[in-house]
Amino acid sequence: MEWTDDAIVLSARPFGDTAALVVLLTREHGRHAGVLHGGQSQRYRGVLEPGGQVTVRWRARTADQLGNWTVEPVRSPAGLYLDDALRLAAIVSAAALMDAVLAEREAHPGLYDATLALFSALDLDIWPAVYVRWEVGLLEEVGFGLDLSQCAGTGQPAGHLPGGNPNDQLAYVSPRTGRAVSASAGEPYRDKLLPLPGFLIGLGFNGGGEEDVAAGLRLTGHFLERHVFAQRHAEVPPARQRLVERYLRLNGLPAAEPQES
Incomplete structure (x- = not known):
């Protein structure tokens, strides 16, 4: 079994003495794990940071095996924001959420x-x-x-016409259902709704x-x-x-x- 794809690094951790277990989000094959031999070496230190963009080849004897990666770097978004802790945190957060x-x-x-x-x-x-x-x-x-798209109570669509009643705007979300609620319909329950x-x-x-x-x-x-x-x-x-x-x-x-x- 073998394929190549573009990918985003989600996580990497030591696997054995020198290899790394690398989890990627690939464009065509989804979230996919594999072993990168030599993945703990200096060569891959920057490549395997969360959010790193790479091209990969995955190989295994059968489709259900863990398989092995060959990785080539393309771009490191995290490397661009080493001096910007907030942007770097956003990259790491996105990778961690997808991995999880x-x-x-x-x-x-x-x-x-x-x-x-x-x-x-x-x-x-x-x-x-x-x-x-x-x-x-x-x-x-x-x-x-x-x-x-619309108020759960009234059916009013998102937004309002210019000059219309601003209380008809969607202003809240039900924490239970995830449906939007207009300002007027949600006013009695505003303390229980999400802005x-x-x-x-x-x-x-x-x-x-x-x-x-x-x-x-x-x-x-x-x-x-x-x-x-x-x-x-x-x-x-x-x-x-x-x-x-x-x-x-x-x-x-x-x-x-x-x-x-």
């Missing part, structure tokens, strides 16, 4: 391309909002897509401020924790929590409070 939630050997070409788009967007000022949208996409990939930042429904994407991004991180974090990792009896990766804590601290925002179920 994606099933083995199931193709996710859309997520692969979205992840490359996220890495490219790190050069832009709006990258934190792009990261939140990436997490929304990850939720959809693993079977818990948020319904932000919906406007950039997730096409309102002020470029102008989304730090508090909107923080609300977005709280939103996606709730569903990752309660509806993805809890179902696996697992914890959200520490790398994701470090990203959130660093973002809030650098922007002078208070730590997120737990959301009631």
Whole structure:
């Protein structure tokens, strides 16, 4: 068995004396593990950092074996942001989340391309909002897509016509169902609902401020924790929590409070 593919490094750890067990998100073959002989050597130290983009060949005698990697570096997004702890944390968080939630050997070409788009967007000022949208996409990939198209109570679609009642805008998300709720319908229950930042429904994407991004991180974090990792009896990766804590601290925002179920 043998194939070649483009890939993103999700994780690598020692395997034996000199080899490394490397987990990749490949474009056509999904999350895939294999052994890289010599993977602990200096040659691969920078190549196997989370988020590294590589071309790979996988070989095994049969399809169900762990198999061996041949790896060639293409680009190291993490290497571009060694002096930017927040952007670096975003790369590591994205890799850790995919490593933890994606099933083995199931193709996710859309997520692969979205992840490359996220890495490219790190050069832009709006990258934190792009990261939140990436997490929304990850939720959809693993079977818990948020319904932000219309109000769960009234059927009102996202946004509102110019000059319309601003209370008809979608403003909240049910923490139980993941469905959006308008400002007017959600007002009596606002303390039990999650705020919906406007950039997730096409309102002020470029102008989304730090508090909107923080609300977005709280939103996606709730569903990752309660509806993805809890179902696996697992914890959200520490790398994701470090990203959130660093973002809030650098922007002078208070730590997120737990959301009631």
